[in-house]
Amino acid sequence: MCLGIPGQLVEIISLEEHRAIVEVDGVRREVNIGLVMGDPGGIAVGDWVLIHVGFAMTKIDEEEAANSLAFIKLLGSVYDDEIEQFAAEPELTLAGDDAATAADDKMVRP
Amino acid sequence: MRFVDEYRDPAAARLAVAEIETLASRLVPSGEPLKFMEVCGGHTHTIYKHGIENLLPSTVELVHGPGCPVCVIPMGRVDDAIAVAKRPNVIFTSFGDMMRVPGGSGNLLEAKAQGADVRMVYSPLDALRIAEANPDREVVFFAVGFETTAPSTAVTLLKARERGVTNFSVFCNHVTIVPPLKAILESPDLRLDGFIGPGHVSTVIGNRPYRFVPGTYGKPLVTAGFEPLDILQALVMLLRQLTEGRCEVENQYTRAVTDGGNRKALEILSQVFELRPHFEWRGLGFISQSALKLSPEFADLDAELRFAVPGVRVADPKACQCGEVLKGVIKPWECKVFGTACTPETPIGTCMVSSEGACAAYYNYGRLTKIPVKSA
Numbered sequence: 001m002c003l004g005i006p007g008q009l010v011e012i013i014s015l016e017e018h019r020a021i022v023e024v025d026g027v028r029r030e031v032n033i034g035l036v037m038g039d040p041g042g043i044a045v046g047d048w049v050l051i052h053v054g055f056a057m058t059k060i061d062e063e064e065a066a067n068s069l070a071f072i073k074l075l076g077s078v079y080d081d082e083i084e085q086f087a088a089e090p091e092l093t094l095a096g097d098d099a100a101t102a103a104d105d106k107m108v109r110p
Numbered sequence: 111m112r113f114v115d116e117y118r119d120p121a122a123a124r125l126a127v128a129e130i131e132t133l134a135s136r137l138v139p140s141g142e143p144l145k146f147m148e149v150c151g152g153h154t155h156t157i158y159k160h161g162i163e164n165l166l167p168s169t170v171e172l173v174h175g176p177g178c179p180v181c182v183i184p185m186g187r188v189d190d191a192i193a194v195a196k197r198p199n200v201i202f203t204s205f206g207d208m209m210r211v212p213g214g215s216g217n218l219l220e221a222k223a224q225g226a227d228v229r230m231v232y233s234p235l236d237a238l239r240i241a242e243a244n245p246d247r248e249v250v251f252f253a254v255g256f257e258t259t260a261p262s263t264a265v266t267l268l269k270a271r272e273r274g275v276t277n278f279s280v281f282c283n284h285v286t287i288v289p290p291l292k293a294i295l296e297s298p299d300l301r302l303d304g305f306i307g308p309g310h311v312s313t314v315i316g317n318r319p320y321r322f323v324p325g326t327y328g329k330p331l332v333t334a335g336f337e338p339l340d341i342l343q344a345l346v347m348l349l350r351q352l353t354e355g356r357c358e359v360e361n362q363y364t365r366a367v368t369d370g371g372n373r374k375a376l377e378i379l380s381q382v383f384e385l386r387p388h389f390e391w392r393g394l395g396f397i398s399q400s401a402l403k404l405s406p407e408f409a410d411l412d413a414e415l416r417f418a419v420p421g422v423r424v425a426d427p428k429a430c431q432c433g434e435v436l437k438g439v440i441k442p443w444e445c446k447v448f449g450t451a452c453t454p455e456t457p458i459g460t461c462m463v464s465s466e467g468a469c470a471a472y473y474n475y476g477r478l479t480k481i482p483v484k485s486a
Contacts, residue, residue: 054233
């Protein structure tokens with residue numbers, strides 16, 4: 001949560017809504033880029049950023065991104081937890097308790 | 111130097127260690143160690159993981175600070191969170207780090223097992239998405255963290271307002287880094303010779319807010335990155351200041367930190383939050399103006415107002431010495447319950463829960479590398 005992870009901006013969904021896709025170590029996720037758009041030089045596809053809880057917080061250069069990613073990977077479980085949470089989709093519906101499951105139940109019943 | 115070989119630049123690390131040794135021996139010929147506090151839990155993690163303490167001469171001692179946002183949440187706030195989570199129509203969302211933090215009566219994971227709808231989220235924006243997908247439920251986000259995560263909560267609140275989402279609210283526990291630093295500097299039981307300033311918090315607030323450390327308290331501070339070499343270089347910079355009779359805020363982490371910080375983030379913080387008159391910190395007690403709450407303009411999205419939070423106050427368990435660990439007065443392994451009653455699997459104190467907590471870091475790595483206590 002507290003340690004930012006470095007990612008590369010691979011797609012801008014909407015500059016107006018501050019939405020973009022970043023890639024961290026092969027894993028892609030949407031993040032908010034509103035807090036780095038005021039940086040000198042703006043923000044563009046290909047740029048590297050430090051990401052905290054779904055927000056790009058700081059622009060960094062490519063070398064720093066590579067070095068800090070290599071370092072965070074050395075931390076083992078800290079990195080594994082972070083990337084697992086980074087990759088996770090939010091539970092919009094509660095597993096086992098939603099309408100879809102109820103429908104499934106009906107279907108398997110004779 | 112077994113550990114140095116694993117560093118990105120072993121030669122530079124060796125040079126730094128040699129310079130630390132030379133400068134420190136000149137500064138304290140008597141051998142009484144110089145004490146530097148690393149404020150940030152991320153730094154503590156690096157220090158234990160990479161055995162940095164074992165590289166340092168006996169004249170330099172690292173003291174672990176309070177910069178782990180999970181560790182400083184008092185037990186009563188966790189109980190408050192659980193009380194909200196257990197309300198019938200609530201979906202309670204939290205970062206994974208907070209799920210196992212014990213309150214006075216259980217943790218969020220246990221509340222979930224007992225039937226509360228508690229969901230882990232990576233980002234406050236995910237909590238907002240859950241609110242939009244469940245318009246007939248009340249979705250509460252458990253906001254924790256220093257200035258690294260507070261802007262994200264602020265932006266999320268602005269988005270909720272913009273999109274007219276009314277079934278979303280924030281249980282705000284954001285804290286700020288400067289007041290606990292002041293509290294530590296004014297604490298009578300701790301003598302420090304300088305600070306390694308936090309890295310990622312400083313990308314947001316910049317280096318400027320630390321000027322009071324040399325200005326008012328006469329101690330140098332160097333903001334550092336998270337790699338082992340960063341920490342060694344920050345120590346060199348601190349020792350050079352002491353040797354040359356300087357006392358300043360310096361920046362070792364120029365790759366990411368500027369003097370002024372992230373102006374946009376700071377602007378949004380002041381738009382959405384205001385300072386609480388006081389806030390309780392685990393182990394440090396009440397510190398005035400040390401935490402954030404939603405400003406009156408966002409009061410309708412404040413979970414504390416929406417749900418009449420019980421406002422539980424729970425004394426820390428007697429056996430637990432997290433407070434002393436957080437202030438750097440004792441080392442993790444000097445705590446009475448460290449590694450026996452208190453382990454990462456069954457933590458008593460917060461310092462053992464969070465992976466950035468000094469106790470968890472030491473438990474996970476330190477025991478492998480710690481050399482016997484240095485003789486006087």
